[in-house]
Amino acid sequence: HGIIAYDSCIRGIGKLEANPKRTSEDLDANWEVLAEAVQTAMRRYGIEKPYEKLKELSRGQSVDQAALHRFIKSLDLPKQVKQRLLALQPADYTGNAAQQGSSI
Numbered sequence: 039h040g041i042i043a044y045d046s047c048i049r050g051i052g053k054l055e056a057n058p059k060r061t062s063e064d065l066d067a068n069w070e071v072l073a074e075a076v077q078t079a080m081r082r083y084g085i086e087k088p089y090e091k092l093k094e095l096s097r098g099q100s101v102d103q104a105a106l107h108r109f110i111k112s113l114d115l116p117k118q119v120k121q122r123l124l125a126l127q128p129a130d131y132t133g134n135a136a137q138q139g140s141s142i
Contacts, residue, residue, distance in 0.1 A: 067102075072106060073096070083119070085114060
C-alpha cells in the first residue's frame with residue numbers, strides 16, 4: 039500500500055503547474071512578507087520590541103502597501119534606511135535565502 043501511495047503521489051506532483059500570475063497577485067496582496075526586513079532594521083537601530091510592534095500592525099488584518107509604508111515612516115530610523123525599506127517589493131524580497139542556500 040505504501041508503494042502504491044508513493045507512486046500515486048509522484049504522478050500527482052508531476053501534474054502540478056506553477057501559476058506565476060496568481061503568485062504575483064498573492065504577493066501583491068500580502069505586504070507582511072516584508073516584516074522580516076523591517077524587523078531586522080528595527081533591531082539593528084535599537085528600536086525596542088520590534089516583533090511586538092509589527093504584530094500590532096498585522097494582528098487580525100492583512101497588511102497592504104499603504105499600511106506598511108505608514109508604519110515604516112513612523113519609525114525612528116535613518117532616512118536612507120527608511121528609503122531602502124520603502125523601495126522593497128514583496129516579489130523582490132528573499133531575505134537571506136541566497137546566503138543560506140549557498141552554504142548547503
